Amino acid sequence: MEDSEGNSDGSSDGKTEFDGKQSEKKTEKSKVAEGKLLKLADSLYNQFQQGIVPHISLPSRTKGNIEFSTSGDVWVYGDQETTRSVKTVRGAKTLLKTVHLAELLIKEHLEHNRGSTLREIYYISENWDIAKFHEQAESDRLIEDLEIVTTMHREDFHVRPEEDGAAVFGPLRLKEQTRRGEREMHCQEDVGEAGYQIPFNVDNLEFLSHDAKLVMAIETGGMYARLIENGFDEEYNAILVHIKGQPARSTRRIIKRLNAELNIPVVVFTDGDPWSYRIFASIAYGAIKSAHLSEHLVTPGARFLGVQPSDIVDYNLSTDKLTDKDMQALRSELTDPRFNTPYWDKQIRLQLDLKKKAEQQAFAGKGLDYVTKTYLPERLTEMGII
Secondary structure: OOOOOOOOOOOOOOOOHHHHHHHHHHHHHHHHHHHHHHHHHHHHHHHHHOOOOOEEEEEOOOHHHEEEEOOOOEEEEOOOEEEEEOOOHHHHHHHHHHHHHHHHHHHHHHOOOOOEEHHHHHHHHHHOHHHOOOOHHHHHHHHHHHHHHHOOOHHHHOEEOOOOOOEEEOOEEEEEEEOOEEEEEEOOOOOOOOOEEOOOOHHHOEEEEEOOOEEEEEOOHHHHHHHHHOOHHHHOOEEEEEOOOOOOHHHHHHHHHHHHHHOOOEEEEOOEOHHHHHHHHHHHOOOHHHHHHHHHHOOOOOEEEEOOHHHHHHOOOOOEEOOHHHHHHHHHHHOOHHHOOHHHHHHHHHHHHHOEEEOHHHHHHHOOOHHHHHHHHHHHHHOOOO
């Protein structure tokens, strides 16, 4: 996150020793990223020279091609591959777009230390004639392809997401880079009621100290605000992370770092519906379309707090009827290897029987303090967290 506030050492050029170190690090990463993109271009050129049909092989990004990695306790792509080649018009256009994209990242981003958002890259392609992207999903997918073939991250190419980072509120002190140098922040004492906004490149943050006993990732802004207003973070020494629905990479990365580096247990608190279970899965198991980043983003020890289907019964929550799409999604999760556990099998089958779903805010029907005074303490005690 670029922020104009911060402390300067008073030097005439406005730069600090910290700025220099960060710039040096960025330059080294840029060199590596540029080298890998050039290697890809060389590979395609050499195929032409040798009379080989130019092609790129990529893992198949489907539910049937993810497997559990015992080394990282995460879900990664298996051995099934797809090939992009110039044998077909469609394949040739895709490779042409890939080359244009790689050229943009090298010449505009890495050589000049600049960056673009995913949305900007989509619009930049309007000048690429037949290589123009027809929708942003297409350019996003090719960025992911380049991540896979180079084993780099889009942040290494200076590509930013369009969405804002989510927020953190709790007993955590960190150090961040600003335009004027470095700044220390306490995520309770030095922030407003919305908390500390997570920057898009979380690896630039340094964790200094904390008093946290748990990290709670929360799906909705309403529940995040409720827990802050009720003082849940102070009473239970909890770092609250508003994940804003399906979490951005930066959100998953900071959760991963808090767990892996500070050894703080992570629980995920969402609505009780199949789409929210997939939010949990993206944090704890990995998302199918970004399984190549699982070891970087996934928190294998994260546990699902709720809302569980069994909570609907145990706490007599107000509910909505499952739609046909909800039912279809639940049945799909029964065959999803990420949900292939006795716990999820039992909960999903129960929800299919109930034909009901519940939101986090359903606890408000029992009073504004019920979720923090009754439900969360009971559930966290049951899980052995407190």
